[in-house]
Amino acid sequence: MPQEIAVDATVNTQAAAATARADFRNAREVPRVKGEPPIIGSTIRFQSDQLGFVTGLQRDYPDVVKARIVHEDWYFVFNPAIVHEANVRQWSKFHKPKIAKTIWKLFLGKGLVPNDGEHWRRQHDLIKPGFHRQRIDAYAPAMVEAAHEKLAQYRDGEIRDVREDINAIALAIVGKTLFGADMSDATSTVYQAMHNVSEMLVEHINLPLPTPRWWPSRGNRRKIDAIEAIEGVIKRLIAERRASGVDGGDLLSHIVFVKDENGVGMTNTELRDEAMTLIFAGHETSAHNMTWCWYLLSKHPEIAERAYAEVREVAGDRPLQLEDLDKLEFLNKCIKESMRLMPAVWTYMRSPIEDVVLDGYFFPKGSTLFISQYALNRDPRWHPDPLTYNPDRWTREYERGLPKGAWVPFAAGPRVCLGQGFAQMEMKLVLGTMLQKLVPTLEPGFEPDQIPELSMHPGPRGMKIKVVFRD
Numbered sequence: 174m175p176q177e178i179a180v181d182a183t184v185n186t187q188a189a190a191a192t193a194r195a196d197f198r199n200a201r202e203v204p205r206v207k208g209e210p211p212i213i214g215s216t217i218r219f220q221s222d223q224l225g226f227v228t229g230l231q232r233d234y235p236d237v238v239k240a241r242i243v244h245e246d247w248y249f250v251f252n253p254a255i256v257h258e259a260n261v262r263q264w265s266k267f268h269k270p271k272i273a274k275t276i277w278k279l280f281l282g283k284g285l286v287p288n289d290g291e292h293w294r295r296q297h298d299l300i301k302p303g304f305h306r307q308r309i310d311a312y313a314p315a316m317v318e319a320a321h322e323k324l325a326q327y328r329d330g331e332i333r334d335v336r337e338d339i340n341a342i343a344l345a346i347v348g349k350t351l352f353g354a355d356m357s358d359a360t361s362t363v364y365q366a367m368h369n370v371s372e373m374l375v376e377h378i379n380l381p382l383p384t385p386r387w388w389p390s391r392g393n394r395r396k397i398d399a400i401e402a403i404e405g406v407i408k409r410l411i412a413e414r415r416a417s418g419v420d421g422g423d424l425l426s427h428i429v430f431v432k433d434e435n436g437v438g439m440t441n442t443e444l445r446d447e448a449m450t451l452i453f454a455g456h457e458t459s460a461h462n463m464t465w466c467w468y469l470l471s472k473h474p475e476i477a478e479r480a481y482a483e484v485r486e487v488a489g490d491r492p493l494q495l496e497d498l499d500k501l502e503f504l505n506k507c508i509k510e511s512m513r514l515m516p517a518v519w520t521y522m523r524s525p526i527e528d529v530v531l532d533g534y535f536f537p538k539g540s541t542l543f544i545s546q547y548a549l550n551r552d553p554r555w556h557p558d559p560l561t562y563n564p565d566r567w568t569r570e571y572e573r574g575l576p577k578g579a580w581v582p583f584a585a586g587p588r589v590c591l592g593q594g595f596a597q598m599e600m601k602l603v604l605g606t607m608l609q610k611l612v613p614t615l616e617p618g619f620e621p622d623q624i625p626e627l628s629m630h631p632g633p634r635g636m637k638i639k640v641v642f643r644d
């Protein structure tokens with residue numbers, strides 16, 4: 174290295190270290206929620222109404238605030254600049270928090286979502302090419318077909334739970350495209366198991382002292398049964414793929430046959446964990462977003478009819494196809510706006526592995542950062558008239574004008590959702606197909622609940638619709 178470059182590098186490193194020291198010296202402490210009771214802290218308020226609690230905090234503490242949840246301080250972040258630092262600029266100083274790992278351990282093991290560090294990097298690099306645009310594009314016909322198959326069961330005038338139907342469509346899509354399998358036999362097993370797992374995982378957050386796995390409680394038995402049910406389906410699919418030795422173009426083929434730079438593939442445990450992760454991350458998230466979008470379209474018939482008119486102009490009555498996607502601009506805005514107002518993935522968490530300063534605030538090593546898309550997306554500082562469903566707001570200028578970190582439906586930075594392109598395509602094709610056939614209509618008098626579990630969903634009463642065919 175020429176001497177002057179070496180000297181420059183030393184000077185730069187010293188300057189960076191000096192800036193970092195100054196950042197720490199000048200850093201502000203994150204305020205604590207006022208009037209928080211000792212010991213239990215904000216636990217009960219949080220557990221009894223998570224959405225209300227988080228949006229209430231945001232009103233009173235627009236940057237960031239800490240609150241005691243169970244036995245530790247959680248940092249509720251509302252300032253997009255802090256979110257951006259954690260996601261992008263200082264991402265490598267963050268891991269998933271302990272609570273997320275504990276919650277996921279039984280279900281996802283060391284799959285991509287809860288994983289961190291070197292092992293996450295290896296798995297991420299192995300899996301990412303499986304989400305290559307060309308591979309995803311090839312899934313369009315299967316997505317449309319899955320929607321048509323479900324809609325073929327509809328009868329004019331009947332009342333249905335569209336959440337259950339959209340979940341079944343999304344699961345069929347994951348089955349065909351990611352696992353190359355017809356999962357219709359397994360749909361109810363996986364649906365029920367997912368429901369049980371989701372409920373149990375949230376109970377786990379809400380219990381100050383969760384029962385250990387070996388404890389033969391009814392809850393534990395139900396959780397283990399639910400996980401084993403999904404695991405059974407997945408292990409069968411992995412064994413079939415290994416035995417066939419054929420890359421069927423689906424993601425499972427990719428992860429079964431891919432090798433790292435040392436020529437080493439994934440172990441059976443790694444395959445199991447990643448497949449569980451894909452089945453979980455790959456269907457409930459988009460299914461619940463589509464469910465909320467259908468709800469909002471039902472509540473706004475004039476917007477629904479504009480979206481329908483666009484689909485009709487682009488495709489008439491024929492099945493939607495890949496080439497139509499770019500032309501469905503208004504439908505795209507309707508989906509984006511429903512992900513803003515009713516985001517199924519309403520929160521995610523991060524934990525710094527060393528002390529950090531983010532946008533001037535100090536966060537200690539091991540603390541838990543609670544980032545809530547639900548709160549960010551309803552902040553009137555970035556979204557005027559935030560409670561109004563207004564797809565037209567999503568012009569290019571509007572999106573460009575949002576501060577970095579304010580719009581993170583799929584997170585951002587290296588830990589961004591791997592299935593973003595897949596999900597965006599799926600939501601457009603499925604909702605577009607539904608619009609071709611149906612006028613979005615809720616059951617008269619029906620209003621859904623809003624349950625913020627792992628993803629935000631309408632709860633056990635579902636999303637009741639009345640089937641109204643376009644003739």
Ligand code: HEM
Binds near residue numbers: 458583595
């Ligand atoms: C609208 C639907 C979806 C939304 C809103 C969404 C959102 C997210 C978010 C916020 C994360 C970051 C979570 C965290 O860091 O804790 C994430 C991660 C992930 N998502 Fe999605 N997701 C969606 C659909 C999908 C689909 C369809 C797939 C797969 C086919 C998928 C696969 C993944 C994976 C593998 C990760 C982990 C990435 C990593 O950490 O390396 N997601 N998603």
